[in-house]
Amino acid sequence: MQDVAEKALVLGGGGITGIAWEIGILAGLAERGIDLTDADLVVGTSAGSVVGVDVRSGAPLPDLYATQAQPTGAGEIYARMRLPLMARYVTAMAFTKKPQVARARIGAMALRARTEPEEERRKVIESRLPVLDWPPGKLQITAVDAATGQFAVFDAASGVSLLDAVSASCAVPGIWPPVTINGRRYIDGGMRSAANVDLAAGCKQVVVIAPLTQGFGVVESVGRQVARLVEQGARVAVVKPDKAALQAIGNNVLDPAHRPGAARAGYAQARAETDAVKAVWL
Numbered sequence: 001m002q003d004v005a006e007k008a009l010v011l012g013g014g015g016i017t018g019i020a021w022e023i024g025i026l027a028g029l030a031e032r033g034i035d036l037t038d039a040d041l042v043v044g045t046s047a048g049s050v051v052g053v054d055v056r057s058g059a060p061l062p063d064l065y066a067t068q069a070q071p072t073g074a075g076e077i078y079a080r081m082r083l084p085l086m087a088r089y090v091t092a093m094a095f096t097k098k099p100q101v102a103r104a105r106i107g108a109m110a111l112r113a114r115t116e117p118e119e120e121r122r123k124v125i126e127s128r129l130p131v132l133d134w135p136p137g138k139l140q141i142t143a144v145d146a147a148t149g150q151f152a153v154f155d156a157a158s159g160v161s162l163l164d165a166v167s168a169s170c171a172v173p174g175i176w177p178p179v180t181i182n183g184r185r186y187i188d189g190g191m192r193s194a195a196n197v198d199l200a201a202g203c204k205q206v207v208v209i210a211p212l213t214q215g216f217g218v219v220e221s222v223g224r225q226v227a228r229l230v231e232q233g234a235r236v237a238v239v240k241p242d243k244a245a246l247q248a249i250g251n252n253v254l255d256p257a258h259r260p261g262a263a264r265a266g267y268a269q270a271r272a273e274t275d276a277v278k279a280v281w282l
Helices: 015-031 047-057 061-068 083-093 099-112 118-128 162-169 222-231 243-249 256-281
Strands: 007-011 041-044 138-145 151-154 179-181 184-188 205-209 235-239
Touching: 007 047, 015 047, 015 061, 015 205, 015 243, 015 256, 041 047, 047 138, 047 162, 061 256, 083 099, 099 138, 099 184, 118 162, 118 179, 138 162, 151 162, 162 179, 162 184, 205 222, 205 256, 222 235, 235 256, 243 256
Parallel strands: 007 041, 007 205, 041 138, 205 235
Antiparallel strands: 138 151, 138 184, 179 184
């Protein structure tokens, strides 16, 4: 009998504050009787890959939330997406309508960038994960091949370690080093889409929790991908930061100092999202 995924939880990218906000949303919804950790399929992109591991690990959501609501330890590193880097992104995507070509250009930029050593970044990602082996349940983690721009989806059957998969998915081009997996280098899965919602195609009930939803250049927006799922007959709820959450997150999603506020904002926002998510999930 074929294993059919009915419910999908899609977790998008959004930096360290995105991880905190998503955990806040999940914990707040669970407190109101909506446990999204029972999803048949979990899709994680960038920050969402970390949260996806959290969800599948079996760690209690109140404990995960309590951790995110506390100040970060010394292991987390401050970074910032500055205007010159954003300009390089725009330049890479100019004059092409082919997404894979644009992603390969961004990958080339990432390979040239001066960043901290790959192993140092792996230690940071490792400190975020509650488990290092692939947990039970369907979990898909996204990345992009830096050399070819090809989209990659890692899971328990891919032969890639969980730590490598998450590290690759979180490798923001120009900020963090591309991650080496089986001789190839990989960058952030958000370079294809902020949440890669289309991986939930075929599921009937889909909840998308996405700190970032806009597209740019050939990077598809969350809204466009959601619209296609709806056309295919899926019921979809999208949760994105409200005004208070955006204020708590601030202008830099890579700033660890904003993590506690982002977590609390997500937890508070869950109240307003309850009915819409319940209508899809339950």
